[in-house]
Amino acid sequence: MAIEAIDDATAAKVLRRLVAHLQHRTDAQNVDLMGLAGFCRNCLGDWLAEASDGTLTRDEGRAAVYGMPYAEWKALHQQPATAEQLRRMDESVAKNAREA
Template sequence: MTDIDDHIAAAAFRRLVEHLRMRTDAQNVDLMGLAGFCRNCLGDWLHEASDGTLSKEAGREAVYGMTQAEWKANHQTPATPEQLTRMNESVALNKKLRGA
């Protein structure tokens, strides 16, 4: 990944965020279950990459385009037991792959 220019990587990240804002039907629990990351993760990674200059809440708001509470109220549906199981399995796989 270090071979990709930061300007190009930033543009791709912005496009991903724009896509996720457009696809409010893609629930975080499903993203976690399938890919092991969600909008919250992206916001948290922004926070971590900022070395503390951006709060976790501000990072998430940058991804959601609104507060997380607003997004939940407007777009989040209740998770099914199956979705939660798949998400938990995916989180466990993330930990295993990271060696945690």
Template sequence: MADLNAIDDAVAAAAFRRLVLHLRHRADAQNVDLMGLAGFCRNCLSDWVQEASDGALDREGAREAIYGMPYAQWKAAHQGEATPEQLARMAESVAKNG
């Protein structure tokens, strides 16, 4: 298996920023669907950024960095109600995160 730590930090940062921009562009990809497919979503990514910041970012600051706006604003504009099927897929997927 390739060593993830061998990736240059500047390269990793550029790829991370591209991922965040892609997620901002694809607001149609609901968090519940991302969770159902991959076991993580924008909120997870925000949590990881907050944890990596060693206290420099609070939860809302990390979410705003990922969403490109306050989370409440993004949620009101882009997030629909999750269906029972979406929630079931999400629960099944998250269980694989171990």
């Protein structure tokens, strides 16, 4: 089944569950998410803002994903990235460019 065949209400429930999961798992660092999958909470917030057709700003989209302003989440939960984490993130993000 193609994802486009899933109705919007079901897809919205999945997005909300994913966001709730990421809000709970503050130990999952964005740099690690980027290193593994090429996207992170910031990406989800940005995509949310883009999909809103201008009703949400980027900061509002990110706040919806984080459950608080990004700066607050960053101060509470974000750890300094290691050189290895940054290397993996750069490699993963480069794959995004090839797929786009």
